[in-house]
Amino acid sequence: MSWYIGIMSGTSLDGIDVALCKIDVINGSMETRAFHSPPFPDELLAKLTVLCTKPIQHLENIGQTQQLLTKAYADAVNSLLAKENVDPATISAIGCHGQTIWHSPASTLPFTWQLLDAALLARLCNINVIHNFRAKDMAYGGQGAPLVPPFHQWLCKDFPAHFQYRVLVNIGGIANVSIFDKEKLIAGFDTGPGNTLLDMWYQRHNIQMYDKNGAWASTGNYHRALLTQLLSDPYFVQAAPKSTGREYFNLAWLNQYLDQYYAVTSKTKDTVLAPQDIQRTLSMLTAQSIITSIQTYTQNAPTQLIVCGGGTHNQQLYADLTNVLPPSIAVTLLSSLGHDVDAIEAMAFAWLAACHESGIPSNAPSLTGANKAVVLGSKTNYK
Numbered sequence: 001m002s003w004y005i006g007i008m009s010g011t012s013l014d015g016i017d018v019a020l021c022k023i024d025v026i027n028g029s030m031e032t033r034a035f036h037s038p039p040f041p042d043e044l045l046a047k048l049t050v051l052c053t054k055p056i057q058h059l060e061n062i063g064q065t066q067q068l069l070t071k072a073y074a075d076a077v078n079s080l081l082a083k084e085n086v087d088p089a090t091i092s093a094i095g096c097h098g099q100t101i102w103h104s105p106a107s108t109l110p111f112t113w114q115l116l117d118a119a120l121l122a123r124l125c126n127i128n129v130i131h132n133f134r135a136k137d138m139a140y141g142g143q144g145a146p147l148v149p150p151f152h153q154w155l156c157k158d159f160p161a162h163f164q165y166r167v168l169v170n171i172g173g174i175a176n177v178s179i180f181d182k183e184k185l186i187a188g189f190d191t192g193p194g195n196t197l198l199d200m201w202y203q204r205h206n207i208q209m210y211d212k213n214g215a216w217a218s219t220g221n222y223h224r225a226l227l228t229q230l231l232s233d234p235y236f237v238q239a240a241p242k243s244t245g246r247e248y249f250n251l252a253w254l255n256q257y258l259d260q261y262y263a264v265t266s267k268t269k270d271t272v273l274a275p276q277d278i279q280r281t282l283s284m285l286t287a288q289s290i291i292t293s294i295q296t297y298t299q300n301a302p303t304q305l306i307v308c309g310g311g312t313h314n315q316q317l318y319a320d321l322t323n324v325l326p327p328s329i330a331v332t333l334l335s336s337l338g339h340d341v342d343a344i345e346a347m348a349f350a351w352l353a354a355c356h357e358s359g360i361p362s363n364a365p366s367l368t369g370a371n372k373a374v375v376l377g378s379k380t381n382y383k
């Protein structure tokens, strides 16, 4: 058993997830002792938002954002350790994802870019850092994402299995699924938008960052024709391996489909759909795209759907998801199986660090498209 810290800051830009975990990667046990989720400091949030929404930036600005981000990660780790009264010398390593600012797995020269100064993080925490997890999978021809399915498989092995299929869905900014036929991991990919379009549309019409509990969406009606238009995007029918991000699913993407919708219905933008109706339709888009993706693999066989990620707190989204479920799919929250719905990605990066330290390959080549199982991550020692 060794102690690891996992850090994830995801596509929603809602802050930093840090988990302190005791892991025995060989014998298969994991205990999460503490989980903290501090928001980004205001200046950092403003810089990251600009970087992720207006990606043409001066290099100096990208560099400054990276250093601010790294300091915020270090503050999050150090305050968690102080609160838990844990000596950094007892931590084997930090597994840090970094902040994705661009993910381009399908270009002629594929790349994925996560901001992090690993040497600075290691120095500020006095702990070795494992990072750059996506690069090696990509170097071997993979998408570099999603990385969590092998962790989901490792975690799920102890859950009771009464169903033919089990699916873990993480509804973060982007939603991703891991699909199991009994214990066998058969698929894992990004289904499309989770909360990202909901957050962006909400922020355009409101001052808060997200639609708390889906209250605003619940005042709207969903429009079937618009939903059909949105679901006609080729990403939703593209075969796996596939992964995506805010560089694809964003307001420009939405506007393009709204324009098509208005062209078809010959109505003008200002007069017809209320913003709340669009929000509700986006909620249905997330729900429907997740369920359709799952059904491609499970057809109508009995399936357990385990849900995690920030989207589980959006009551309207959760209701929309359960409403589109066919009778063959039974839904449950990851929390009912003993794990925090918000901590799962940070836990995954603690586990990926443990795999790195034990020399265990942790990508799933059949899922990402890599031609080899490889040990993920690079190590930067603090000394």
Ligand SMILES: Nc1ncnc2c1ncn2[C@@H]1O[C@H](COP(=O)(O)OP(=O)(O)OP(=O)(O)O)[C@@H](O)[C@H]1O
Residues within 6 Å of the ligand: 009, 010, 011, 012, 013, 014, 170, 171, 172, 173, 174, 175, 194, 195, 198, 199, 210, 211, 212, 213, 214, 309, 310, 311, 313, 314, 315, 345
């Ligand atoms: N109380 C709530 N009501 C509605 N939505 C919520 C609530 N709490 C969280 N969310 C949603 O969850 C999002 C954050 O989810 P999460 O932290 O899982 O995403 P992420 O890790 O940043 O993304 P990804 O998994 O794509 O990297 C918020 O941006 C918001 O949309």
Ligand SMILES: CC(=O)N[C@H]1[C@@H]2OC[C@@H](O2)[C@@H](O)[C@@H]1O[C@H](C)C(=O)O
Residues within 6 Å of the ligand: 010, 011, 100, 103, 112, 144, 145, 146, 147, 148, 149, 172, 173, 174, 175, 176, 190, 243, 244, 245, 345
């Ligand atoms: C490039 C990138 O940061 N992708 C994230 C994002 O957030 C959810 C989804 O899109 C997933 O593909 C991935 O994160 C998790 C941790 C993964 O790699 O499994």
